[in-house]
Amino acid sequence: MPYSTVLEHPHPLQPKLGVIEGFFGKGWSWYARRRYAQWLPRHGYGFYIYAPKEDACLRKQWHSPWSEATLHELKLLAAECRANGLAFGIxxxxxxxxHDYAHQRPLLEAKVRLIDDELAPDILAVLFDDMKSDTPDLAACQLTIAHDIASWTRAPRLLLCPSYYSTDPILEKVFGPMPQGYLTELGLHLDPNFDIFWTGPKVMSKSYPSDHLAQVTDWLKxxxxxxxxxxxxxxxKSSAFLNLSAFEDRPARLAQELSGHAVNPMKQAALSTIPLATLPMSYRLGDHYHPDKAFHASVQSSCGPQLAPLIEEDLALMQAVGLNQLTPEQHQQLQTRYQAYRGQVCADEILGWLAGEYQFDPDCLTD
Incomplete structure (x- = not known):
């Protein structure tokens, strides 16, 4: 089956696919987000969740309202998603x-109702990731918060990310030991209307073995x-690389083992479309999926016939060698090659990466 027409032949077990803008550092532009609202449904995705770590009004200052300017942009984004048949999430x-939830509770209710009244999201995700687990009754506290939010919101779909969202030891190293029975308590008592996020065996998992997912299903119920x-x-470490290759080790069987699949993209919005376009191919083609062919088709579609061959030639330098290990000659070679295409968004993002514009945010602790 030609890769250019793969989306015309959906796999019968395709999971719910979407994108969560959930990375640290500078988020995408509002223009890029609205473009994604058009691009995602055309490429096999059904939802977009706005959750950039840089938006303090969703994190450390969650009790504060957005500025009028930001709220206006969010309303435009939500409208663009819905106009294109894409579910919009927060x-x-x-x-x-x-901590002191009796005092925090009315503030949280006010924020949830603000989100509902102003944005009416199709999805509301309650995210407890990357927080210190400094209380032994962490699961009970988070269950109370999640169930309160569920009682306040009108969002038809609910998601929850636990504080321990992987079996990766890095989480306990950074955030402290996981309270005994934490995952099983969440799974047993969390409202079944909630789906639960999981990153796999690692925070940055390369594959998702069936036996691992079966164990997680048992924990989370x-x-x-x-x-x-x-x-x-x-x-x-990863901020020094551009991850452009096609998705690998996401076999079609995952559709039977997952309740959904959300992708956390790169800081580079336009370049992210290169790998993102290949994930639906992996599900739809099953055993007939070939990552190299998928990458070739995707980079041609995303970057055009002139720029795409250059990116294919330079893939190893950008994804395997990385910015910090480029020789001065390699750095200059890349800069010269892509400078000729300045004004094309993919080339501009490569040039920005070469110039060090996508810096590491030290708040990101799980690399």
């Missing part, structure tokens, strides 16, 4: 709410909703 991280951290590049 990711809220009520950081610290479990529901199939996990995958938070896929490819191609995101917001960490201290």
């Amino acid at each position: 990711g809220l991280s009520p950081m610290g709410a479990h 529901r199939k996990p909703f995958l938070w896929d951290n490819y191609p995101v590049n917001d960490g201290s």
